[in-house]
Amino acid sequence: MTYRLYVIEDERTIAESIKSFLEPYGYTIELAKDFTSILEEWKEIQPDLIVLDINLPYQNGFYLCQKIREKSTIPILILSARASEMEQVMGMEHGADDYMVKPFHLEVLHAKIKALLRRSYGNFAELAHQEEIQVGELVLSIPQMEIAYRGEIQSLTKNEWKLLHLLLDNAGKVVTRDSCLEALWDDHTFVDDNTLSVNVTRLRKKLQKWGLQDHLQTKRGFGYVYIGSVDADE
Structure with missing residues (x-):
């Protein structure tokens, strides 16, 4: 299924960068296109998910979010430069499912x-990623938070799973x-940067059991980058 x-x-550079990054997936x-008739455009397009800015011409994003939510359960992700907790609470109260603050990382x-x-739909957006992500012979299970390699399975902590999920x-x-x-x-401002290094080290230790530690590389x-083409026997 294609989503x-x-x-x-309304910031064309941001919109085009999102489009360019996501289309290859x-x-x-x-x-x-027409910010005077967003609701009509939404009904015509019938999307599976909406990425919604707040500061829009003609109609406020909170208003649009509320109106769409009154008629649909479609997932809505707000993308806004408004970073205060109150703004984020307002977004969720108006029906948003998630809220990202600009500037943001496309990954x-x-x-x-x-x-x-x-x-919302029971699987990942990419057809091949329904309940797992596979790179080479390494398989990350989405629901079980486990990794498998050639029939052997290891459990992951929540943070290990999130990190490996992003890398794979x-x-x-x-x-x-x-x-x-x-x-x-x-909010990573309040997190010691060493904590990330600790989780990377733990992941490498688990990958080492299968000779895959060199796949997770530090730049x-x-x-970090996970390289799927490294020869595990080297």
């Missing part, structure tokens, strides 16, 4: 979108430390 996302964002991305936006799609979703791409922290915690000054 259709409706991005209601198999989504159909519809960008808002984290993708992870949140997939989480909303999974909760972006296999072959460097994921920044900030993206990892943002995926693990709502100094940037972040």
